[in-house]
Amino acid sequence: MSPLLIIDPGHGGLDPGGGSNAKFKEKDMTLQISLYQSRRFQELNIPTVMTRTTDTTLSSEQRTAIVRSSGARYCISNHINSGGGHGAEAIYSIYSQATLAKHLIEELEIAGMPARRVYTRTYPGNPKLDYYFMHRETGSVETVILEYGFADNPVDAGMLETDWEKLAEAVVRGFTEFVGKEYKPPVPAQPAEPVPVHWNSLPAWKREGVDWLYAQGLLTDQEWRGRIDEPLPLWAEAAVLKRLYGKLSNGRQS
Numbered sequence: 001m002s003p004l005l006i007i008d009p010g011h012g013g014l015d016p017g018g019g020s021n022a023k024f025k026e027k028d029m030t031l032q033i034s035l036y037q038s039r040r041f042q043e044l045n046i047p048t049v050m051t052r053t054t055d056t057t058l059s060s061e062q063r064t065a066i067v068r069s070s071g072a073r074y075c076i077s078n079h080i081n082s083g084g085g086h087g088a089e090a091i092y093s094i095y096s097q098a099t100l101a102k103h104l105i106e107e108l109e110i111a112g113m114p115a116r117r118v119y120t121r122t123y124p125g126n127p128k129l130d131y132y133f134m135h136r137e138t139g140s141v142e143t144v145i146l147e148y149g150f151a152d153n154p155v156d157a158g159m160l161e162t163d164w165e166k167l168a169e170a171v172v173r174g175f176t177e178f179v180g181k182e183y184k185p186p187v188p189a190q191p192a193e194p195v196p197v198h199w200n201s202l203p204a205w206k207r208e209g210v211d212w213l214y215a216q217g218l219l220t221d222q223e224w225r226g227r228i229d230e231p232l233p234l235w236a237e238a239a240v241l242k243r244l245y246g247k248l249s250n251g252r253q254s
């Protein structure tokens with residue numbers, strides 16, 4: 001089955017991308033977002049491919065050749081902006097409608113990243129050509145360039161750092177709805193059940209101290225042996241300290 005969508009993590013390898021700051025590089029942020037989206041589209045049964053899945057260098061010719069030969073109908077090219085703005089931007093081709101671009105930007109806005117603009121841009125001196133090679137050289141694949149926010153804006157950068165997954169998901173949702181497929185939110189990861197500990201297989205230095213606590217009567221419930229690597233709740237810690245204090249006080253009196 002040919003893919004419906006090709007995701008393009010902007011830049012990569014020798015080209016870090018201008019949307020970088022002290023905390024992240026554009027090429028890593030776009031790859032992180034794209035890999036997440038690829039996994040989610042797989043869950044939603046939307047056939048998707050990527051222009052790169054690792055930190056590799058792609059020339060504009062190589063990148064657009066991959067898009068053109070992918071067989072995909074749509075391409076989302078993920079980028080991080082810079083240059084003193086605030087919010088998300090979507091750029092669509094002069095030969096396509098604004099519908100998909102608008103839809104994706106609206107979802108990003110719902111997720112908390114303000115919409116800055118949705119626009120097209122023509123090549124200087126030639127109104128029949130797109131300005132960006134991702135539009136100009138991707139053939140019949142409908143490409144939207146998405147700028148998730150500005151790396152040099154502290155609000156945008158902070159949100160990208162902590163909430164990039166939320167923004168990535170917003171685009172998954174927007175695209176899924178745009179192509180008329182059923183959207184299901186991601187299933188939150190269940191907190192991992194603590195693995196039961198086999199007391200006798202533990203190293204002696206771990207057992208020693210805990211054995212002492214039981215021997216002294218400071219710890220009584222045997223259940224704690226099975227949770228030796230976990231912190232005690234405050235009330236249990238308080239009980240241990242109280243017993244210890246009691247022991248010490250009695251010791252002094254006798």
Ligand SMILES: [Zn+2]
Pocket residue numbers: 010011017018019026078079080
């Ligand atoms: Zn970029």
